Amino acid sequence: MDIRGCSALVTGGASGLGLATARRIVDRGGDVVIVDISAEHGEKAVANLGAGARFVAADVTDEAGVAAALDAAAQRGPLRFVVHCAGRGGDRKRIIGKDRSPGDLATFAEVVRVNLVGxxxxxxLAAAGIAASDPLDDGDRGAIVLTASVAAFDGQIGQTSYTAAKAGVHGMTLVAARDLASWGIRVNTIAPGIMDTPMLGRLRDDIRxxxxxxxxxxxxxxxxDEFARLAVEMLENPYLNGQTVRLDGAIRMAPR
Structure with missing residues (x-):
């Protein structure tokens, strides 16, 4: 698979992991549509990326919004690549509090809704869009990269909702690869460790x-950019399929 001349969609592409991935795709000659909920950040990102990028505002849990973004990507060239980086952090909530009160169900459901249902x-929707593209000589139509987290394997105290959602992303990876194999669509997942994203940028220097x-x-x-390098390899390597790859410097998270 060659990114050059093809169209890609990157969710969460206005900052952090998504923006780095979009930049790598544009640099390799691809055309990218960035999806994010922040119009301000999205337009700024597109201005920095140049003519090979376009921004579409959408919530990843919204069917119409994501479908419109995929349509916009397909209009710019054969849609073959989707990298899904959008998501939210989890609220540090124990299953029961010190007063024995149970954790809030609505908070748990919201984290799962955004990170897993999204x-x-x-x-x-990405699979349906890529399936419309003509297969290449080896039958490959395209590839999708999802984003989990090391929390899927090493969830810390208070991370029940986030861990459940990211473990779900890991769990669907092989199933999705098998499910979409007949369409020539590969699916892989990256499980990042502690990445220097805008979210961590808000922490104190000593905590960082x-x-x-x-x-x-x-x-x-x-x-x-290390995430972006791996994402691009997953997109272009035709024999890489059904894998969740930890990108974490060999870290294993402590209980707290």
Whole structure:
């Protein structure tokens, strides 16, 4: 698979992991539609990326919004690639509080709705869009990259909702790859560790330094472009399918 001359859609593409991925795609000669809920950040990102990028505002849980973004991508060239980075962090809530009160169900459901239901919404609509493209010589029509987290495997205390959602993304990866194999569509997932995204940028310097020190090697936060490099490899490597790959410097998260 070659990104050059093809169209891609990147959710959460206005910042962080998504923006780095969109930049890599444009640099390799692809055309990208960025999906994000922030029009301000989305337009700024497109201005930086140049003529090879366009922004469409949409919530990943909204069927009509995602479908419209995929249509916009298909109009710019054969749609072959989708990288889903959009999501939200989880609220640190224990299953029961110190007073024995149960955790809030609505909060749990909202984290799962955005991170898991939103992922499935993008996955199903992206697959339908890519399936409309003509197959290449090896039968490959395109590829989808999802985003989980090391929390899918090493969930910390208070991360029940986030871990459940990201474990669900990991769990659907192989099933999706098998499901979509007859259409020539590959599906892989990246499980990032502690990445230097705008969300972590709001933390105090001493907290950021402590997080970096917890990584075995290299002892630093992951860079968004390192995520983007792996995402592009997953898009272009025709034999990479059905895998969740940890991108974490060998970190294994402690209980808290």
């Amino acid at each position: 992922t499935y919404n993008v996955l199903r 330094a402590g997080l970096a020190a917890s990584v075995p090697h290299p002892k630093r936060l992951g860079e968004p």
